[in-house]
Amino acid sequence: MHLNTFSKDVYVSRRKQLSETMQNGLLVFMGNEESSMNYRDNWYPFRQDSTFLYYFGLDISGLVAVIDLDNNKEIIFGNELSIDDIIWTGPQPGLQELAQAVGVQKSGPVTQLVILLQQAQKSGQSIQLLPPYRPENKIKLSAWLNTTLPGIEQFISVPFIKAVISQREIKEAIELEEMHKACSISADMHLAVIQNAKPGMKEYELAAMAESIAMSHWGRVSYPTILSVNGQVLHNHYHGNTIQDAQMILCDAGAETNRHYAGDLTRTTPSGKRFTGKQEELYTIVLDAMDHAVSLLKPGITFREVHTQACIRLLSGLKQVGLVKGDPEEAVANDAHTLFFQCGLGHMIGLDVHDMEDLGEEYVGYSDILKKGTSFGWKSLRLGKTLQAGFTLTVEPGIYIIPELIDKWKAVNKLGDFINYELLEDYRHFGGIRIEDNYVINGTGSEKLGKHLPKTLDDLYAARG
């Protein structure tokens, strides 16, 4: 069995940095278990917890790690295979061997962890958890800590959360290598869709094509694929439609490398050789907003500002088409853009496609001084805070024509000074366009992650052949 970890120094050094930040307490890292599909032993593909992977590297189910800062100990807990297990699984490295592969000196059975936690509680040692998101881990923690399920909350440590985020958000060189790889595989997934899409095909046939490319690199998709002729439906995982002439196919899909780094790309492709005139017009507006947003990326700017500028650019373009009226800047200040672009311009990405979302968006995407908005549109902007070199993030502007939303706004002539509702009726069944790439912030600006993937009309049409 090949463990597929980085060198042990990587993990030793990450834990050293965390330990120096935290200084004391008993830090608990819950690894994930297998997840059942339709009965206990029929499993989804195993996905290890990302923070566990970051500090302990072991892509194996049923492990828990602790860093006991008060007693200067690191221990990985798990259960050894029996001789019967080995007959079914082949010879496997023992727990102690696994621990040493990632520079951890001690290991033990889970029963010892329970004793350790109970002793810590008795002695008043501070037990610190990250927010659990898997129900089986909640059940285990509640039993081990002798508390109710809501009672786990008292052990969740904001300083621990913040310390982890401050490390994980700045990508190391070896991580950027994985991110480039994830984005290049993702680009190949999209290229297959761009080159093969045609009227008469089922959406699921194209999705299968894309996903098989992720798998053929020993990885998987980093999130459920969106591949739809109804790109305006933002949370759309239905793949049952037959592709028709003159439609747009929005594909939002990404690969996860076998070290679990994520790519997250979107392309919108004409079902025929070319977009229709209307489609070309709005595609160009989205692309222009994207280029503008990317040109602004650099350390020191808030992503909230980049989002705002991209929205202004979107509305400027829509004004030229006649769908928007008045001053684009004023329109955005009044949230008029949220009729067309209801979500955020991007989010952090890394070991998770929404990186560290389990730790809380208020810490990952915002800060003590910059809080997330609560109004429509702004509440969906996952990233707002000041960019730093080493951040990896998505940029994904779009235009989504959502009939239900138009009807809701039009009924009260909402922001009627900025919206041309009459002309908008002509676009009622237009659909949705999104373009998305991933970037790393460097010293002076940004660099796109992964290989080239057609994005301009010329490139896209050339790839369509």
Place this chain on the structure above:
Amino acid sequence: MHLNTFSKDVYVSRRKQLSETMQNGLLVFMGNEESSMNYRDNWYPFRQDSTFLYYFGLDISGLVAVIDLDNNKEIIFGNELSIDDIIWTGPQPGLQELAQAVGVQKSGPVTQLVILLQQAQKSGQSIQLLPPYRPENKIKLSAWLNTTLPGIEQFISVPFIKAVISQREIKEAIELEEMHKACSISADMHLAVIQNAKPGMKEYELAAMAESIAMSHWGRVSYPTILSVNGQVLHNHYHGNTIQDAQMILCDAGAETNRHYAGDLTRTTPSGKRFTGKQEELYTIVLDAMDHAVSLLKPGITFREVHTQACIRLLSGLKQVGLVKGDPEEAVANDAHTLFFQCGLGHMIGLDVHDMEDLGEEYVGYSDILKKGTSFGWKSLRLGKTLQAGFTLTVEPGIYIIPELIDKWKAVNKLGDFINYELLEDYRHFGGIRIEDNYVINGTGSEKLGKHLPKTLDDLYAARG
């Protein structure tokens, strides 16, 4: 949104039959929820509970259904989408519309279910559950029934379990159609592996090829694919090896149709154009045992007997090669076959690849009079009971040369009268062979499910080109 259910009469009639069997009580059917991968909102592909699918058809997360036999009511509980949700998901059918699509008259929010359960507890009505296998459903049930997690056990109803099994184990014509489809897609998955495998490829490249075929039919794999040059490792989901000359590639993979019926096929393919001499010899023995087992399938025979006869046939073949000594029947009576064939000849299959395994193997595969064995080998035979027309099952004999097991037996000369340990050393690194197809028991014998897939040496070699 296309619901992809059978006609509503199918579900009405299934529930009618169940209600007639059970007569009273409050039957609770827990639908599944979305399963989180690396943070709450990043989901694995949704998999509905199979019993919920069987009686209520709705392939949608977060539903619970009840049949209240004492008050002659059927109700589906779930939560309606808000207008905000609809903006993100597009217009969706309401809960009442969903319920009516499967012939259920009443629906309501989950809060009403909680009240119903509490009233039932107060009034002493018998609340009957099937065994929950998802941790989130255990958490919900424990809250709703005001009990501890182990306390849920008291509500699990053996009569309910048996009633469900007695229905689900006899496949209807519309189900057999789905099973044929599942097995035909599975056959295409295997054909791709047989035709494309060659030295130098990675196992995961072949696995990706197979899985993409399942997806290209709007389905998925029905269980984690085994594709390995180490076929002797029975629970082997590692796909990282490079295929070498003169190896055998064991692929155990199956499709799940978009109505969630499973196929489960295995083929063992030479990495080159032909097997080696030794490989051919043992392949032929497995194939002969399989043909013999299939010839015995018919209503009235126990699958335990079919398994026993297949084992005798395997050992007869191995005796001809010289690996086994003495009388094959006596050897099997002494469990000598378990050195080569450690698992069972097959299992029930249907909506689950191990059909109804969540309900308990003692009820699905055995009966009040025929209990499962507890010794090595026999404890892994999932199906033992008397076959009936309408059963669908797998037949999957194999020979697995497991060095760790040989060493364990040889050290004490276990069953030395039957095993030629000296010759066995020549086979120490032989690997493993399995051949598997799926069958439906009919009035007089059995019928193979799905399209033809090469299995004889001639067919296999012809497909290798």
